[in-house]
Amino acid sequence: MTLTLALPTGRIFEETSELLLSRGVKLPPSVRAGRRLRIEADPFTLVLAKDRDVPTYVEHGVADAGIVGVDVLSESRPDVFEPLDLRIGACRMVVARQASRPPGFYRDLSVVRVATKYPAVTTRFFHGQGIPVEVIPLAGSVELAPILGLADCIVDLVQTGGTLAANGLEIDEVLFESTARLIVNRASFRLKTEALRGLVHRLGGAPGT
Amino acid sequence: MTRRSLLEIPSGVQCFLGDEARLRREIERVAADVFRGWSYEEIVLPLFDFDDVFTRGGGVSSTDGVYRFIGRDGEVMALRADFTALVAKVVVSRLSKRELPLRLFYSGEVLRYQPPRAGRREELFQIGLEHLGAGGVAADVETILVAREALSKLGIDDAVFTLGHVGFALELLAGVEEPERSLALEALRRHDRDGLRRIVGTASLDLTALSGGVEVIEQARDATGSREALARLEAVVSELSALGLERQIRLDLSEVRDFDYYTGLVFEIHAQGAGLELGGGGRYDSLLGRFGRELPAVGFYLSLDRVSELLAKRGVSSPEGDVSSVGSLKESLAARERGETVRVKS
Numbered sequence: 001m002t003l004t005l006a007l008p009t010g011r012i013f014e015e016t017s018e019l020l021l022s023r024g025v026k027l028p029p030s031v032r033a034g035r036r037l038r039i040e041a042d043p044f045t046l047v048l049a050k051d052r053d054v055p056t057y058v059e060h061g062v063a064d065a066g067i068v069g070v071d072v073l074s075e076s077r078p079d080v081f082e083p084l085d086l087r088i089g090a091c092r093m094v095v096a097r098q099a100s101r102p103p104g105f106y107r108d109l110s111v112v113r114v115a116t117k118y119p120a121v122t123t124r125f126f127h128g129q130g131i132p133v134e135v136i137p138l139a140g141s142v143e144l145a146p147i148l149g150l151a152d153c154i155v156d157l158v159q160t161g162g163t164l165a166a167n168g169l170e171i172d173e174v175l176f177e178s179t180a181r182l183i184v185n186r187a188s189f190r191l192k193t194e195a196l197r198g199l200v201h202r203l204g205g206a207p208g209t
Numbered sequence: 210m211t212r213r214s215l216l217e218i219p220s221g222v223q224c225f226l227g228d229e230a231r232l233r234r235e236i237e238r239v240a241a242d243v244f245r246g247w248s249y250e251e252i253v254l255p256l257f258d259f260d261d262v263f264t265r266g267g268g269v270s271s272t273d274g275v276y277r278f279i280g281r282d283g284e285v286m287a288l289r290a291d292f293t294a295l296v297a298k299v300v301v302s303r304l305s306k307r308e309l310p311l312r313l314f315y316s317g318e319v320l321r322y323q324p325p326r327a328g329r330r331e332e333l334f335q336i337g338l339e340h341l342g343a344g345g346v347a348a349d350v351e352t353i354l355v356a357r358e359a360l361s362k363l364g365i366d367d368a369v370f371t372l373g374h375v376g377f378a379l380e381l382l383a384g385v386e387e388p389e390r391s392l393a394l395e396a397l398r399r400h401d402r403d404g405l406r407r408i409v410g411t412a413s414l415d416l417t418a419l420s421g422g423v424e425v426i427e428q429a430r431d432a433t434g435s436r437e438a439l440a441r442l443e444a445v446v447s448e449l450s451a452l453g454l455e456r457q458i459r460l461d462l463s464e465v466r467d468f469d470y471y472t473g474l475v476f477e478i479h480a481q482g483a484g485l486e487l488g489g490g491g492r493y494d495s496l497l498g499r500f501g502r503e504l505p506a507v508g509f510y511l512s513l514d515r516v517s518e519l520l521a522k523r524g525v526s527s528p529e530g531d532v533s534s535v536g537s538l539k540e541s542l543a544a545r546e547r548g549e550t551v552r553v554k555s
Contacts, residue, residue, distance in 0.1 A: 061484015081400040184400070187486060190371045190459055190479040193421055 001195045003188075005044045006058055006066035009034065010051040011157075012089035012180050016067050019088055023202050043195075055080065055183065064188035065199060070178040071157050075118045081189055084182040084204050093121065093175040096164050097153040098146050103172055106152050107131060115145030116155040125155065125175050143167040221322070221331030231527035233334070233517050236363060237316055240336045240511060243359040244314040247351070249338045252313045254295045260287040266499050267294025268470040274322030274331075288320045293470070293496065293508060296339045301500040309342030309504075316513075330514060337490070337510030341497070344505030346444045349474045349492060353449060356478060356488065356509050357457065363516060364525055368487065370457055371420075371477045372446065373464030375491070376438030377429065385409055397463045420461035423450075429462050438473075445474055470496040474507065483519045488512055 007016055017027055030036050031046060039046045047063050055078035057063040069089050073082070095114075097105065106112040115136045116122045126133035136151050143163060145151035157178065158164060161171065182203055189196050225233055241251065260277055263269040269290045276288040289295065292315050304311060316336045323331055338355065340348045353370055360368045382393050389408050396404035400420075418428055426443050429435060442460070449458055466475045466489065473492035480487055490509025497504040533549045535541045541551045 059484075082404070083400040083402060085403040185484055186477075187479045187484050189400075189420070190369050190461075190477065191481055193459065197421075 001043075001192050003044050003065060003192065003195050003199060004047060004063045005199075006047045006049050006054045006063035006068075007031075008051040008054050008066075008068055008072075008180075009048050012051070012067070012069055015088040016180065019086060019203070023205070025202075052076065058183050058185050061185045061187050063185070064192060065182060065184045065196060067180055067182055069157075069180050070176065071118065071121075073181065073183070074121050074176070074178075077120070078183070079186065081184040081186060082181050083184060083200050086180045086182055086203060089178070089180040091157050091159040091178050092171075093118070093155065093178055094158050094171045095125075095153055095155055095173045095175065096143075096158070096169045097172045099168050099170045106172075109152060112153065113151045114153055114155055115142045115151035117142060118155055118157075121175065122155040143169055223330065223332060228526050228528070229517065229521070231529070232520060232525070233513055235527045236513055236516055236520070237336060239362050240359045241314065241316060243355060243362055244336075244338050246358075247312070247355050249312040249314040249355070252296065252299065252315050254289070254292060254299070254315055254317070256317075257286050257288050258295065258298075260285040262298055263287050263290045263294050266298065267291045267496070268467075269294070269321075270469075276320050276322060289317070290319055290321050292317070292319060292335060292337060292510065293339065293493065296341075296508075297497045297500050297506075300339075300341055300504070301497055301502045305502065310348065311341040312338065313341070314338035334513035335510040336513055337488075337508060339506055339508035341506040342504055343507075344494060346441070346448055348505075348507050349445050350448045350452070352490060352507050352509050353454070353476065354452065356490070356511065357454065359511065360478070360480070360487070360516075364520065364523070365480050365487075365516070368457060368478055368480045369459055370454075371459045371461045371464060371479065372442065373461050373475050374438040374442040374473060375465050375471045375475055376441070376473060377433075377435055377462045378465050380435045380438060381433060382409065394465055398465050400463055419463050420459065422460065423458075425460040425462060441473065466491060476509070478509075478511070480519060482522055483515055485515055486512070487515050487519065 017031065020027060025044065026041060028039060028041055030039050031048070034048065037048050047057060049057055051068060051072050054066040054068040055073060055076050058066040058080050059078040067086065071093055111132045111134050112126060113134045113136060114122050114126070115138050117138060117140065119135045119137045122135050123133060136145060138145060142154045142156050145154060146169065147167060153172065155175065158171065164170060182200065184196055260275065263275060269275055273290065275290045278286050280286045296313055296315065300311060314337065318332050318334050320332055338352065340352055357368060378394060378397055382390055385393055393405055393408045396408060419425060423446055426439050430439050446458060464475050464477065470493040471491040472494040475491035477489040478487045488509060488511035492507040494505040497506060530550055532552050533544050534554060535544055535551050536554055538553060541553050544551045
């Protein structure tokens with residue numbers, strides 16, 4: 001039975017491709033060219049999607065399964081199965097502040113202004129501790145916001161910390177560690193159990209098996 | 210301030226036209242006929258009630274997006290957020306003298322605010338039934354037979370019933386205290402093996418091995434030493450198989466469903482082409498006790514919205530019948546007398 005698999009074209013695309021190749025999934029060259037969005041790669045139909053759209057496709061069942069980071073899952077909280085931690089794309093979701101400010105300074109503010117691409121994660125984190133927050137949603141380069149005085153700090157995904165350091169920011173607190181997960185549509189898992197269980201074992205097993 | 214156009218709609222509202230409206234009405238009629246055929250009696254329930262009927266009584270959590278309002282006397286009210294709690298309330302208060310078991314069905318909308326995303330609506334049309342007063346395997350099996358027949362009469366012969374038993378998860382998590390317990394249940398519900406391991410440390414439990422065919426029960430018994438829940442589930446499955454439903458039955462022991470009132474068998478209904486469940490249900494033996502009368506019960510619902518979408522996707526429609534075009538109102542009366550559908554030319 002053909003499975004439709006949604007792959008993220010963003011941050012973890014390279015690692016995802018390597019993982020699939022190492023598990024014997026043949027990726028046609030058109031995947032790398034990145035123009036065609038729907039590609040047959042027997043026994044899979046691959047759908048190339050924006051990272052944040054992967055959970056949408058899977059939750060709605062137009063893709064049976066997908067690969068996506070915990071960062072994205074924490075933001076959109078889709079109702080899907082999460083059977084496998086793929087242990088790739090590791091990074092951390094952090095609160096970062098300007099290095100010149102003391103650690104945790106924002107706890108003394110009446111309202112913390114936080115620039116982020118992850119408004120839901122940010123609100124949950126601050127409100128969960130009773131700290132009022134004003135979320136300033138940005139589409140990217142959130143490091144700019146504290147420099148320009150738009151925000152007191154940022155919540156963002158950090159891999160090496162290089163971008164933070166280059167912009168005079170440092171990590172204040174780690175919200176969670178993020179890795180890529182295999183997610184599976186709830187209905188597909190009922191109807192294509194064997195094929196999906198095979199996929200879980202294939203991706204979860206040792207390379208080359 | 211700009212004045213809003215009278216045509217603007219609030220998000221979440223919907224209206225159905227033409228073929229779609231006819232199809233929905235037809236689904237409701239077919240399902241109701243099947244329910245009546247199994248001696249389920251219709252019960253028409255209120256569109257709103259006190260908020261705590263749904264939260265403290267039923268299993269709707271306060272964060273589930275219940276539409277609340279303050280009644281004229283200052284009480285917190287809620288728009289119907291779940292049918293089962295309302296049925297329980299009526300059974301305890303009004304139907305206490307009736308002979309058991311009681312078989313009741315309902316049909317209508319429940320309202321719950323949902324963050325906007327694909328496939329999630331705020332007005333959910335449900336057709337469902339409750340079988341109250343019998344705690345045995347036969348009642349569990351009956352509800353699944355009725356659900357199967359209703360779907361089959363609607364043209365969905367390939368429905369898959371995925372069965373679980375909440376007792377299995379509870380046995381598995383015995384001794385795990387809150388807040389870990391809720392986290393563990395959520396991890397189980399999401400098949401998140403690594404998450405579950407981090408929380409409760411069950412090192413080797415392979416969650417994907419908890420779902421599949423009948424063999425799952427045996428494997429789970431070996432892996433976890435669970436007894437009672439699995440024995441009951443096995444009895445239900447073997448009865449269903451004996452009745453010829455084997456092909457339509459799957460098992461998933463991680464199935465716990467969203468409502469906290471389930472105590473035993475739980476099931477989800479899926480079919481090819483529908484990315485979201487068509488319906489589901491289960492046993493809730495302690496819910497009626499919350500309203501003051503201990504009574505075992507089991508029930509299920511079908512989502513009219515999703516069944517109708519699936520049928521439409523499969524090319525089923527509910528066309529208009531033949532129409533006689535008549536020239537005058539006088540002629541139309543005669544045609545109506547003959548039972549024809551008329552359209553008067555104007």
